[in-house]
Amino acid sequence: FAHSSGIHQDGVLKNVSTYEIIDPKDVGLDSGSIVLTARSGRAALKYRLGVLGVKIDDESKIDTIYQQFLKLADRKKEVNDDDILMLAGADAKASHAVKLDFLQVTTGMGVKSVASIGLDISGQKFEEASTGNGPVDAAIKALKKIIQKQMTLKEFTIQAISKGSDDVGKVHMQVEYDGSVYYGFGANTDIVTASVEAYIDCINKFRVK
Template identity: 75%
Template structure:
């Protein structure tokens, strides 16, 4: 059998090495063996793809990134209970660390609980239900949820009892126009609204916030964590705010980086000593 990696070779295409090798490996009854180290299949495919600048299609059998991915809730539940439910091939046999449970809006609580457990986070049923609700909201905004997003959701759930909460935020910005922001806060059950313009959307939003919370606060540090995936990834913002000669640290996370900035500022204020 003439085979190739990633279809490189004759113009009409050659037979796929990984498919032939794994057919032989999985069907012991045909009594044929090869000297192929199948655990090198996936890394070799990735190396060829990188060297030739030719991406492997996601749905390619065995070496495609979705070959062992499960996003359907019922698929995820089945794989978690018994991997052979939907997988005839063990991912380890082709050099992949594990099957990939892709968390999307279709994922169920079982998949979320499993991912949290893998990340070292244990939640009781009540807290898991609350995190799952936030997870579904985030899944509506972005296609795939990564581990950082899950940890942020689990952490954000533990700070839900903050006295000050962001109710809504609307920002207008662009080139050649002055940024304007309007926001609403819920402070101990009472609602407040304000609007302001500023030198950029974040500046406008924070100025509107300061109109409601009238204290002498100074922003000392403002850090946006680098986005490593796509443009719909969750932005993470770290802030330091000085108030009454004390430095307070805040954190915010949102697919909207402006909203994440305001949430980080509010997180600082919620920690102020009265």
């Protein structure tokens, strides 16, 4: 009763009897399940977004989210609900003025962490580099070289990863600017990238205030 192939998923969503010849309840299950993997199609992704309360009618937006979904599915065995919500949120951030263009970090034991970052700010490209006390510190210092504003990190929380080393790391941040505190969120399989995205999320919120 678990379907991961795109063809099977599309068939079941259109007519459950296509691949389920008996009712799951007859064997003690509540229902069949749509498992999202790299073999899943757009229909399954759109269905799962609907189940999670995210309604997207624009097919071009579904295509954009689906392409990001495939990239994530290539890195993970199974894409969970948190991942799907993260991808939908990433699509919503596409209109933000400040976007992460690239991030490269060199770190390790016995060496100084160095980060190079590229930002796209309203279509203009900016690049900077910095060292720091760890990869996240180096990346944020490089970011602040480009965004030359007096910002203070008030809170930095990483959600525990419990399902494996390839799971998405979630970062929550609070950044103070001009007397107000702004909340930001980032999610990525790379925790340094997730941290930078959370900081950028804060910046976008006070830039549009």
